[in-house]
Amino acid sequence: MEQHNRFWRIALLGLPLGLFGLFVVWPLFSSFYYSFTDWNGFDTNYSFVGFDNFAKIATDRLFLQAAINTTIWMAAAIILPTTLGLMLALLLDSRVAGARVFKSIFYLPICLSAVIVGQIWTWIYQPDWGLLNTIISQITGEKFKYAWLAKPDTALWSVIVAWSWQQTGLAMVIYLAGLTAIPGDLLEVCEIEGASPWQRFRRVVLPLLAPSTVVVVALSVINSLKGFDILYIMTGGGPFNSSDTLAMHMYNESFKKYLMGYGSAISVVLFLIALAIIGLYFRQLRKVDRIYG
Amino acid sequence: MAEPLPVTRFNPWPTTIFTILSALAVLFLLPTLGVLLSSIKTTREISMGELWSLPASLFLGNFAEVLGNPAVHRYFLNTLLVTLPATAVSITLGALAGYVFAKLPFRGSNALFLGIVAGMFFPPQVILVPLFRLFNGLGLIDTLWPVIIVHSALGLPICVLMMRNFFATVPNALREAAIMEGANEWQVLTRVVLPLSLPALAVLATLQFTWIWNDFLWPLIFTQSDNKRTIMIGIVNLKGQYSVAWGVQGALSLVASLPTLLVFLFFQRFFIKGMTMGAVKG
Numbered sequence: 043m044e045q046h047n048r049f050w051r052i053a054l055l056g057l058p059l060g061l062f063g064l065f066v067v068w069p070l071f072s073s074f075y076y077s078f079t080d081w082n083g084f085d086t087n088y089s090f091v092g093f094d095n096f097a098k099i100a101t102d103r104l105f106l107q108a109a110i111n112t113t114i115w116m117a118a119a120i121i122l123p124t125t126l127g128l129m130l131a132l133l134l135d136s137r138v139a140g141a142r143v144f145k146s147i148f149y150l151p152i153c154l155s156a157v158i159v160g161q162i163w164t165w166i167y168q169p170d171w172g173l174l175n176t177i178i179s180q181i182t183g184e185k186f187k188y189a190w191l192a193k194p195d196t197a198l199w200s201v202i203v204a205w206s207w208q209q210t211g212l213a214m215v216i217y218l219a220g221l222t223a224i225p226g227d228l229l230e231v232c233e234i235e236g237a238s239p240w241q242r243f244r245r246v247v248l249p250l251l252a253p254s255t256v257v258v259v260a261l262s263v264i265n266s267l268k269g270f271d272i273l274y275i276m277t278g279g280g281p282f283n284s285s286d287t288l289a290m291h292m293y294n295e296s297f298k299k300y301l302m303g304y305g306s307a308i309s310v311v312l313f314l315i316a317l318a319i320i321g322l323y324f325r326q327l328r329k330v331d332r333i334y335g
Numbered sequence: 336m337a338e339p340l341p342v343t344r345f346n347p348w349p350t351t352i353f354t355i356l357s358a359l360a361v362l363f364l365l366p367t368l369g370v371l372l373s374s375i376k377t378t379r380e381i382s383m384g385e386l387w388s389l390p391a392s393l394f395l396g397n398f399a400e401v402l403g404n405p406a407v408h409r410y411f412l413n414t415l416l417v418t419l420p421a422t423a424v425s426i427t428l429g430a431l432a433g434y435v436f437a438k439l440p441f442r443g444s445n446a447l448f449l450g451i452v453a454g455m456f457f458p459p460q461v462i463l464v465p466l467f468r469l470f471n472g473l474g475l476i477d478t479l480w481p482v483i484i485v486h487s488a489l490g491l492p493i494c495v496l497m498m499r500n501f502f503a504t505v506p507n508a509l510r511e512a513a514i515m516e517g518a519n520e521w522q523v524l525t526r527v528v529l530p531l532s533l534p535a536l537a538v539l540a541t542l543q544f545t546w547i548w549n550d551f552l553w554p555l556i557f558t559q560s561d562n563k564r565t566i567m568i569g570i571v572n573l574k575g576q577y578s579v580a581w582g583v584q585g586a587l588s589l590v591a592s593l594p595t596l597l598v599f600l601f602f603q604r605f606f607i608k609g610m611t612m613g614a615v616k617g
Contacts, residue, residue: 050520051435058432058491065488066454069465076464083467130359138352146603147360150367153599153606155549157567158588162366165373165386165581173369173387207366215607268458271551275571292460297556302464313461320456 073313076306083300095307105308107283108291111198112267115287118199119266122206124258127213128251132243134214135221145218149211156208160275163204167191194284197277201285205272209265213258220254221247253327260323267316288312373585374398381581397586407587409562410569414548417479417565421486422543426536428487429494434524436495437502438510448499455492459552467556481557482565486547494539501535502528534605541602545595566591 077095081088099105130148134141151159166173167190178186190200224247232242270289273279279286279294286294292312296305373381374397376390401407436448470481505528513523529536554565564572570587577583599606 047439047441051439051441054431054435054439054520054524058428058495061428061484061488062451062454062491065466065485066462066491069462069469070457072465072468073461076468081464081468083464130356133352133356136349136352138349138356140353140356144356144360147363149603149607150599151363153545153549153595154367154592155551155567155595157549157551157570158370158592161570161584161588162370165369166366171381171383171386173365176387207363264456268460270460274551289458289460292463296464297467302467306464309458309461309463312458316457316461320453323456 070313073306073309076303077310079303079306081302081306083296083302088303091303095304098304099307099311104283104286105288105291108286108288111285112269112287112289114198115202115205115269116263116266118202119205119209119269120259120262122202123209123213123262124255126206126210127258128217130210130214131217131221132247134218145214148214151208152211154208156271157275159204159208160272163200163207164191164276166204167200191277192281194281197281198285201273201276204276205266205269208272209262212261216258216261217251217254220251224250256323256326260319260326263319263323264316267312267319288315370585370588373582374589376582378580378582382579386581394582397580397582398590400580400583401586401590404573406561406569406573407566407590410564410566413479413563414565414567417482417486417554418544418547421483421490421547422540424483424487425490425494425543426498426539429491429539430498430524430529430532430536432491432495433498433500433502434520434528436499437505438507438523438528439520448495452492452496454489455496459489463556470557476557477559477563479558479563482553485553485557486550490543490547493542497535497539498532501532505531534608537602538605538608541598541606544598545606548595 078090078092079088080091080094130144134144138144154162167175169175169187169189169192172190174190175186175188178188188196190196229242229246232246237245268289269287270293273285273287273290274293277285279290288308289312292305292308295301295308369387372388372390373386375394376385377394377396380386380390380394432451436444466481466485467476470476475481509527510523513527514520518526549567550565551567554568558564558568561572570584570591573587574584577587
């Protein structure tokens with residue numbers, strides 16, 4: 043029987059593991075290898091440069107800028123969609139009429155490509171006839187022409203708003219799933235005992251939603267670390283690198299400047315950050331499991 | 336038994352909630368509505384600042400332009416040629432691996448399973464350079480093959496995760512009974528377990544189709560010539576050609592999103608389930 047099982051394990055796992063190993067695991071490790079070289083993407087010859095690429099990271103002004111932007115991007119990506127998603131979930135959970143339609147509307151942006159989302163929002167920020175400037179002009183009564191995406195002060199935040207618009211629906215459905223697990227009688231008891239709506243939310247609902255919050259926050263962090271497409275479309279990392287992220291910086295160094303060795307070094311740093319976050323996530327998940335499982 | 340009291344959770348004023356939600360819904364719909372409006376307006380109307388108002392008349396010239404452009408046909412075909420095989424392969428292989436993890440576990444199989452699932456969380460930039468070198472060496476750059484292969488491989492974490500979790504809910508007794516009757520594992524998988532797993536397959540099909548269709552990064556890296564580009568890259572390429580023809584750009588965006596919008600409309604239930612399942616169990 044054991045013999046028989048072994049045969050089937052190998053037969054069934056062979057292809058998936060082979061594909062995953064060859065095109066995901068192996069490249070992951072060779073990234074480390076290339077990060078110690080000066081490969082330019084085309085020559086067959088390259089040489090080992092030791093820790094030069096990592097030393098360069100330490101002094102690269104653009105890397106520092108990208109790291110700061112990634113941090114801002116991540117913080118905003120956690121706070122905005124999570125808060126808004128929780129709010130929407132609470133409102134929808136109150137058995138409001140048309141909840142299904144509302145849910146679909148808030149969720150719709152998730153199925154759009156980052157390219158499309160980028161294009162839509164580029165139009166909203168368009169200086170001459172964009173929706174945002176049109177509205178501001180209407181309110182103030184004078185022609186308002188501000189190029190939101192072309193100014194270093196607003197470029198990153200403008201993209202963050204577009205990103206939040208797309209991600210809120212995801213946070214909402216995860217919170218909605220979490221809310222259905224909270225027994226209605228529990229809240230009724232609290233109400234009878236005289237707890238105010240705010241107290242019920244703060245002391246009962248929010249703590250019971252902790253597992254959902256862990257998931258939402260982790261997803262936001264992971265998705266924002268991947269943040270590339272929408273920035274590529276809306277700002278290309280500009281103006282003056284004011285909206286560059288690490289993922290964007292890695293792409294530019296590797297595929298625009300053809301410094302693939304240096305690009306690999308940046309990707310190793312990205313990998314380590316992701317690893318740290320995933321480690322934290324699993325630990326937190328276990329903790330939540332222990333408390334509420 | 337008394338009638339259950341209507342549960343009021345947070346706000347005793349349903350009308351207020353409804354109003355707030357409606358306002359937010361309008362705000363949320365505005366961006367999408369803008370594209371819709373632009374696609375049925377002439378360039379002149381838009382550049383005169385009329386994009387966000389209701390159109391005086393329905394103008395279909397933008398759609399005619401998009402649908403008549405042979406480059407758009409090519410982009411669409413390429414995207415289908417990538418999305419369909421990659422979706423099918425990742426789900427099939429995910430089912431094979433998921434079956435082993437759920438029904439034939441072995442020492443270390445849980446660690447292996449978690450290792451694969453962890454692949455879901457890493458930024459794709461981490462494997463960009465080595466994959467570019469690999470496919471360059473194989474002479475496959477500027478073909479659709481690397482895009483298909485990489486999407487198949489990167490789809491495995493979510494597919495393995497979901498198939499394993501679904502298979503785990505199929506009673507072991509079913510498998511054992513089938514084995515007693517003389518079936519082998521392949522027959523158990525294809526005749527007993529898979530037919531019971533159609534919901535999971537539907538969830539994965541919608542998720543994978545949407546993600547691969549919408550992807551931008553991999554075709555950007557692996558393809559170069561215009562007739563190998565997928566639709567999302569194509570939209571960016573055509574921006575030059577239609578630089579101030581905003582209406583054509585809007586129509587193009589709509590046409591490019593149509594497949595995923597249709598999937599979303601018809602399989603929304605699966606889609607949401609997949610997003611939450613993948614997220615919560617991950």
